[in-house]
Amino acid sequence: xxxxxxxxxxxxxxxxxxxxxxxxxxxxxxxxxxxxxxxxxxxxxxxxxxxxxxxxxxxxxxxxxxxxxxxxxxxxxxxxxxxxxxxxxxxxxxxxxxxxxxxxxxxxxxxxxxxxxxxxxxxxxxxxxxxxxxxxxxxxxxxxxxxxxxxxxxxxxxxxxxxxxxxxxxxxxxxxxxxxxxxxxxxxxxxxxxxxxxxxxxxxxxxxxxxxxxxxxxxxxxxxxxxxxxxxxxxxxxxxxxxxxxx
Amino acid sequence: xxxxxxxxxxxxxxxxxxxxxxxxxxxxxxxxxxxxxxxxxxxxxxxxxxxxxxxxxxxxxxxxxxxxxxxxxxxxxxxxxxxxxxxxxxxxxxxxxxxxxxxxxxxxxxxxxxxxxxxxxxxxxxxxxxxxxxxxxxxxxxxxxxxxxxxxxxxxxxxxxxxxxxxxxxxxxxxxxxxxxxxxxxxxxxxxxxxxxxxxxxxxxxxxxxxxxxxxxxxxxxxxxxxxxxxxxxxxxxxxxxxxxxx
DNA sequence: CGAGGTGCGTTTGCATACAGTTCTGCGTTT
DNA sequence: AAACGCAGAACTGTATGCAAACGCACCTCG
Numbered sequence: 234x235x236x237x238x239x240x241x242x243x244x245x246x247x248x249x250x251x252x253x254x255x256x257x258x259x260x261x262x263x264x265x266x267x268x269x270x271x272x273x274x275x276x277x278x279x280x281x282x283x284x285x286x287x288x289x290x291x292x293x294x295x296x297x298x299x300x301x302x303x304x305x306x307x308x309x310x311x312x313x314x315x316x317x318x319x320x321x322x323x324x325x326x327x328x329x330x331x332x333x334x335x336x337x338x339x340x341x342x343x344x345x346x347x348x349x350x351x352x353x354x355x356x357x358x359x360x361x362x363x364x365x366x367x368x369x370x371x372x373x374x375x376x377x378x379x380x381x382x383x384x385x386x387x388x389x390x391x392x393x394x395x396x397x398x399x400x401x402x403x404x405x406x407x408x409x410x411x412x413x414x415x416x417x418x419x420x421x422x423x424x425x426x427x428x429x430x431x432x433x434x435x436x437x438x439x440x441x442x443x444x445x446x447x448x449x450x451x452x453x454x455x456x457x458x459x460x461x462x463x464x465x466x467x468x469x470x471x472x473x474x475x476x477x478x479x480x
Numbered sequence: 481x482x483x484x485x486x487x488x489x490x491x492x493x494x495x496x497x498x499x500x501x502x503x504x505x506x507x508x509x510x511x512x513x514x515x516x517x518x519x520x521x522x523x524x525x526x527x528x529x530x531x532x533x534x535x536x537x538x539x540x541x542x543x544x545x546x547x548x549x550x551x552x553x554x555x556x557x558x559x560x561x562x563x564x565x566x567x568x569x570x571x572x573x574x575x576x577x578x579x580x581x582x583x584x585x586x587x588x589x590x591x592x593x594x595x596x597x598x599x600x601x602x603x604x605x606x607x608x609x610x611x612x613x614x615x616x617x618x619x620x621x622x623x624x625x626x627x628x629x630x631x632x633x634x635x636x637x638x639x640x641x642x643x644x645x646x647x648x649x650x651x652x653x654x655x656x657x658x659x660x661x662x663x664x665x666x667x668x669x670x671x672x673x674x675x676x677x678x679x680x681x682x683x684x685x686x687x688x689x690x691x692x693x694x695x696x697x698x699x700x701x702x703x704x705x706x707x708x709x710x711x712x713x714x715x716x717x718x719x720x721x722x723x724x725x726x727x
Numbered sequence: 728c729g730a731g732g733t734g735c736g737t738t739t740g741c742a743t744a745c746a747g748t749t750c751t752g753c754g755t756t757t
Numbered sequence: 758a759a760a761c762g763c764a765g766a767a768c769t770g771t772a773t774g775c776a777a778a779c780g781c782a783c784c785t786c787g
Binding site for chain 3: 758759760761762763764765766767768769770771772773774775776777778779780781782783784785786787
């Protein structure tokens with residue numbers, strides 16, 4: 234495949250697929266990231282520029298740029314040491330998960346400190362929102378009703394709130410680059426998440442209380458603990474099902 | 481400038497300027513980063529692809545990619561909200577410095593924890609190296625002899641050692657992207673660094689002792705404190721000399 | 728029969744051409 | 758004289774062509 238592609242050379246001319254907003258490069262970046270995160274590009278498989286370009290109805294240039302971005306953020310690795318890199322989708326390993334979760338926990342810890350340094354008038358509505366999200370999680374935990382996707386989204390929103398109010402521009406960008414990668418692992422983890430959900434709810438409750446008390450160290454610690462526990466739970470699942478999952 | 485540049489269209493054909501190793505894109509990335517870090521591209525000024533391409537003797541394509549990398553890492557920002565980004569060299573502000581130092585301190589804290597978890601046989605030679613570097617700093621501090629560049633390099637090597645032995649691949653990459661940005665601020669700071677050098681030496685000593693004792697929390701805390709103190713000192717200088725420095 | 732070399736195909740990386748958009752500067756009009 | 762509008766230029770973003778390099782397979786020689 235991806236051999237003689239003289240079929241749609243200027244197919245994107247009539248602006249069919251670029252209907253979204255933003256530039257093609259950003260579109261390509263998001264699309265390819267989605268493909269990787271959702272597992273449509275399996276971990277360990279190698280990436281073909283021309284193939285993706287055709288799939289996204291654009292030229293190789295923006296696709297190329299997007300792949301390089303993804304490489305820098307860790308979604309893509311280069312096989313073979315130097316020169317003429319052959320890009321592969323980053324595999325999912327236990328060590329990588331541990332490192333990834335440690336990093337994001339640490340970053341969110343910083344953001345959590347930022348939240349505590351807001352005046353109390355601003356902190357109050359934030360805790361209200363956090364509590365509302367955690368309520369929903371708690372409700373799902375007791376009712377065993379929600380499907381994994383919903384749980385994931387609520388949890389993600391919970392953490393994003395902290396970033397939104399506690400992180401500066403740099404930290405926000407950094408987090409935005411790393412956070413989606415946790416979704417790759419989360420999908421592995423989804424199977425066994427529901428039974429541990431109450432633990433997560435409790436950890437979140439600890440975080441909220443720390444925010445309310447305004448104790449920076451406690452917030453930092455609680456956020457890191459939440460992620461580290463997540464890494465532990467994830468590591469357990471990986472031990473059972475094997476690395477790289479069953480995509 | 482950067483107007484009608486029909487002079488050296490295929491000048492790079494004979495492989496004159498690409499004599500180094502690696503691809504052009506990586507070369508461009510390093511070169512432009514150097515230009516920014518060393519202040520030859522002043523903070524706040526806007527970046528012209530064509531101009532840089534001519535300066536580096538290559539086409540706009542790799543330059544373009546490099547600029548996008550730099551943007552993602554925070555060396556470059558886009559002026560004008562969305563669409564048709566006009567890139568500018570990231571300005572140096574007090575808030576940014578604080579955020580930057582907090583982030584890198586946190587990341588090195590993780591690496592520090594990693595170091596403490598090595599078996600003692602491997603940890604010993606590391607502390608020896610750390611001590612040797614700190615000796616040199618201490619010597620300079622008492623003799624008031626070294627020039628700022630040397631001090632910077634020794635301090636950088638100190639922190640890089642911790643990354644080298646305590647960080648995984650992800651953390652190493654992340655740190656490698658962020659660390660050079662501290663140099664931009666360090667140059668601002670250079671003027672008043674020598675008189676505070678003994679403080680830095682003491683902080684390093686604390687770090688080393690924490691590593692020796694194998695106390696993860698202590699190492700983490702000590703590293704973060706070192707960076708936070710640095711940010712404080714830097715903030716003081718910025719208050720005096722004004723933002724954006726006197727490049 | 729095995730091992731090493733060579734040649735071809737595929738793919739990446741770079742350069743350049745082209746189109747769209749925005750900013751600037753000058754002229755005209757009120 | 759000042760302000761608004763138009764025209765022109767310049768810069769960014771994208772597409773495509775071209776060359777070199779990597780990998781694989783086949784063929785040949787020991």
